[in-house]
Amino acid sequence: MKKITLALLLCFSPCLYADGLPDLGDVSQATITPLQERQIGQQSMMEIRASKQFLDDPEISDYLNQLGYKLVQFSSEPGLNFEFFALNDYNVNAFALPGGFVGVNLGLLLTTQSESELASVLSHEIAHVTQHHLARMVAAQKGDTMASLAAIAVALLAARNNPQASQAALVGMQARAMQKQLDFTRIYEQEADRIGLEILQKAEFNTHAMPEFLDKLQRATRLLEGNAPNYLRTHPVTSDRIADIENRVNKQPYRLITDSLNFQLVRTKVIAGQKTPADAITYFNDALTTHQHGNPLAQRYGLVSSCLRNNEIERAGKELATLEKQAKNSPAAQHNPMLETLTGQVKRASKAPDTLEFYRLAVQKFPQHRALIYDYADLLLQSKQAETAVKLLAEQITRHPSDTTLYELQARSYNQ
Structure with missing residues (x-):
């Protein structure tokens, strides 16, 4: 994409972690309101739709939205207007923009072996949106200037496509502090896992698909000598996180679901x-x-x-x-x-x-x-x-x- 707005740069990592984690509610949304989140997402989508990566395939798009809304109705904000879209990118990844926009790479569709696996990823991204993680991140950046937020955003976008470019983007800044902020917060990821699992269960998908999919990606990473799929880079998986997911799903019966x-x-x-x-x-x-x-x-x-x-x-x-x-x-x-x-x-x-x-x-x-x-x-x-x-x-x-x-x-x- 040749022209990237600050909004889009910020949104590509809606779960960016700062020093603190404010509670949901007035504190987080005092900085960015739900209406502003939607406006940021819409502005970002204008850039994405104009890019070569945006996949204008109505059948793939309609399917993602049908599946997505089947999950959204069991979220904490069933009335929120979501839009699910595909990107012509064979890297394994998905991401959520503020305001209800969720992108899915074609590589993710190829890698998921069941509809429950795909639904587990979408439910995780839906949780990022409904928990207003961008608003919470900005609220946690209380003392930072917009310039420093822009610097973080540039590095975030670069990191998705070119790790070397990411490092170059940090030159001249407080590299150590900025790099720390590039990592997704473990708390946000675990929260999205927990809420995503609840959505998955209520929508009557196989909840065991979530840890199974993450385990599959980790095994692929080991075979590729540490070259992790983009999904694991933008959604870091720790042993504690996998253990937490497995502990939750093992309490639930294994549900065999036929793919649509x-x-x-x-x-x-x-x-x-x-x-x-x-x-x-x-x-x-x-x-x-x-x-x-x-x-x-x-x-x-x-x-x-x-x-x-x-x-x-x-x-x-x-x-x-x-x-x-x-x-x-x-x-x-x-x-x-x-x-x-x-x-x-x-x-x-x-x-x-x-x-x-x-x-x-x-x-x-x-x-x-x-x-x-x-x-x-x-x-x-x-x-x-x-x-x-x-x-x-x-x-x-x-x-x-x-x-x-x-x-x-x-x-x-x-x-x-």
């Missing part, structure tokens, strides 16, 4: 997007042949989408027919907007005569699925039906006022 089809489809989509189309076809072919790598329905979905990307239209149609047969045995698959979107894309690519009518009916079935809306609006414009597109897009912009793709399509419809 949407989790499996989204994760498959990320896997396919990481590979070239040809490599993705080989990967999903092998998975289906050897019965490995998860749900065969999701694997077939990945194969169809990869064939489309590789311009193998005829094969995509044949694989889609097989997918539709598989879907008949799955109630979740019989009414799934991601599968409906894929079907429409195959129809468009193969120039099926009923494509426009298919999209009209599909949008009626799934009026809030933006991937379908994008495709349908584009098809309407190609078919010189701008008036219908204008009406469709006006309705969608009311629902999604921050969606830049909808505005771009609207501009095209007005110009036609």
Whole structure:
């Protein structure tokens, strides 16, 4: 990101630790109010949306928000307006901005092996927001100037991408004091763990997934000779912290939770997007042949989408027919907007005569699925039906006022 506001720099580490830890309430929010937290988060999101890392994929975004809100309703602030978004970054990381904005790297989606693991990370980030850790951090910085806060912020952002740059950013400052403040507070992390576990349990996910995921990352760190994933760098894990989490979850029964089809489809989509189309076809072919790598329905979905990307239209149609047969045995698959979107894309690519009518009916079935809306609006414009597109897009912009793709399509419809 070329232009980074002070707000964004501060927000990238909302759990920054100072010398004291004030109580929640008037003390913390006397410095930054909830309204100001939201404004800071919105300003930060303007920068993030303009960056190349922001992933403008409505299906991944919608899934993260569906999962996120399933958790938020069991938080201490169920009425808070959250927004969950993805970044095109294969480092394993997630972070919370003040005001309810939670970012998830694609690398995290790839690394989590179950929906409960992903939910455990999101619940932890939700807790950072609802506990107003940024406000508490600023309140603890009572004697510091904004200049010193900016210096800390610069180093924090640099540390996420380049440890050497982080050290350079501290030159000329009180390096030792600044570096101490770069560490996340153990208290904030433990608090987010505790509250995150409560959210996870109330939402009926497997709470054991939280320590299992952290343990997985630690083992990966040892194999990489200490090169820790970004998540562990920005969310330091100590033996005491893991022990505390395990002690809490061991008091709860182990709950076997079946992953949702949407989790499996989204994760498959990320896997396919990481590979070239040809490599993705080989990967999903092998998975289906050897019965490995998860749900065969999701694997077939990945194969169809990869064939489309590789311009193998005829094969995509044949694989889609097989997918539709598989879907008949799955109630979740019989009414799934991601599968409906894929079907429409195959129809468009193969120039099926009923494509426009298919999209009209599909949008009626799934009026809030933006991937379908994008495709349908584009098809309407190609078919010189701008008036219908204008009406469709006006309705969608009311629902999604921050969606830049909808505005771009609207501009095209007005110009036609």
